[in-house]
Amino acid sequence: MKKIEAIIRPERLDAVREALDEKGFPGMTVTEVKGRGRQKGITLQWRAGDYRVDFLPKIKLEIIVDDKDAETVIDTLCEAAKTGRIGDGKIFVSPLEDVIRVRTKERGKDAV
Numbered sequence: 091m092k093k094i095e096a097i098i099r100p101e102r103l104d105a106v107r108e109a110l111d112e113k114g115f116p117g118m119t120v121t122e123v124k125g126r127g128r129q130k131g132i133t134l135q136w137r138a139g140d141y142r143v144d145f146l147p148k149i150k151l152e153i154i155v156d157d158k159d160a161e162t163v164i165d166t167l168c169e170a171a172k173t174g175r176i177g178d179g180k181i182f183v184s185p186l187e188d189v190i191r192v193r194t195k196e197r198g199k200d201a202v
């Protein structure tokens with residue numbers, strides 16, 4: 091199994107959720123986060139001068155999938171989250187040891 095963590099623009103969340111739902115991946119954890127990438131936040135021009143925002147609001151999605159589904163989910167995320175402008179986000183993929191469905195105690199990919 092893989093843990094896919096995606097940092098996306100808040101305004102793309104609905105599109106991403108719909109796209110993943112359509113492909114058969116309804117489960118996810120959503121967290122409101124702040125972050126910065128290569129541009130180190132953003133500089134706003136204001137009458138009184140420049141104003142730096144060091145951290146921008148983003149959404150973090152955590153999605154656990156079977157290994158064979160990881161590329162599908164990554165492609166879907168990229169397509170639905172992209173605007174083409176800087177700050178579209180990032181996806182981190184890592185191996186996941188186990189999953190347990192609390193109600194049934196199913197383990198591994200049966201529990202995803």
Ligand SMILES: Nc1ncnc2c1ncn2[C@@H]1O[C@H](COP(=O)(O)OP(=O)(O)OP(=O)(O)O)[C@@H](O)[C@H]1O
Nearest residue numbers: 097124125126127128129148175176177178179180
């Ligand atoms: N190296 C990193 N480690 C952890 N989180 C990161 C890292 N880089 C980016 N992020 C997270 O991803 C969010 C979006 O990053 P962003 O899309 O700006 O990446 P980027 O590398 O600057 O690409 P771009 O040039 O397209 O803006 C950040 O707000 C932060 O939450």
Ligand SMILES: [Mg+2]
Nearest residue numbers: 127128129177
């Ligand atoms: Mg950036």
